[in-house]
Amino acid sequence: MTRYLGLPLTVRSHPRAKRVLVKLVPGRGLEVVVPKRFDTAQVPAILEDKRPWIERTRAQLEARGADLSGRTPEPPGTIRFTACDREYAVAYADRPGRVTLSENASRLMVAGPAEDAEGRLEVLRRFTARKAREFLLPRLESQSARTGLSYAALRVRRQRTRWGSCSARGTISVNAKLLFLPVELADHLLLHELCHTRHLNHSPAYWALVASFEPDWQRLEKELTRGYVHVPEWFL
Incomplete structure (x- = not known):
């Protein structure tokens, strides 16, 4: 390397x-x-x-305790999605073949070769992205109804650094990592992107629109810049 x-x-x-x-x-x-x-x-x-x-x-x-060594993180024994107040216990089974994941209520079973740590992490990351869409889409629809700001579509991605974006056509893309944030920060990011459907910039008019829906926007924006402290190492 x-x-x-x-x-x-x-x-x-x-x-x-x-x-x-x-x-x-x-x-x-x-x-x-x-x-x-x-x-x-x-x-x-x-x-x-x-x-x-x-x-x-x-x-x-x-x-701040970040590990920059490049090593593969240990697969977690517990996953907590703070934004939707859900927690999963994760068990692992050493089996030949490809790595698979099954869900049973609040328990996850990851089966596959024990030496394939990256494969185990990958199925957990894909699971997280699915849960992010399940949770964030209704939140976005609610925010849209509350504000009167419409959007074309929602995409959930696994970006490494960006929390979200909005295209000129009104497609909002958000980071699956939002699931690990406090719900007020996840909701604020959705509002932030919805406001971009009206202003595709960070002009005074844009921030005035944000403030009209969220008076505490400055604190929330500042906390979002430090939001990665809430994200577990295995999903960074």
């Missing part, structure tokens, strides 16, 4: 990337996202230029 400053380093291209993006991701280490057909021979020089920021951000993340 390639490393930089002792951190696991991943360089990947993204078809929609317009510029080089350097990120420190808990559980993964250092990631560099580059535009398609970008000359990756430039990456070392970019990292050196970003070195003060990397060292400063690394210290901040590690002070």
Whole structure:
């Protein structure tokens, strides 16, 4: 594995990337996202230029207990979705073949090879994304009815950093990680994106619209920027 400053380093291209993006991701280490057909021979020089920021951000993340080693996290024994106040006990069975997951009320059974920790985590991540849609779609519909702001569709994704977005056509995309946040933060993110159906920017008019529905929006926006402290390591 390639490393930089002792951190696991991943360089990947993204078809929609317009510029080089350097990120420190808990559980993964250092990631560099580059535009398609970008000359990756430039990456070392970019990292050196970003070195003060990397060292400063690394210290901040590690002070908060983040693991940047790139190791595969241990599969959890319990999953708690704070936003919908649901908790699942997770059991594991060592069996040959592909990894599968079955749900029985508040218990999950993950079956598959014991050595396939990443496979076990992947089925739990897919389960989380399904539950996120089940919970968030009715919340979004309720917010839409309350505010009179309509949307075209909801998509639940497993973005690494972004909480949500809204397209010009009114399609709202949200991060499955919202399930791990307090419900007031999940609801506020939905309101934030609904307001983008009226203003596709963060102009004074946009924030005035947000404030008309949520007077405490500034506190909630600030807490959202720190929302990843609520997300377990296995889902980061």
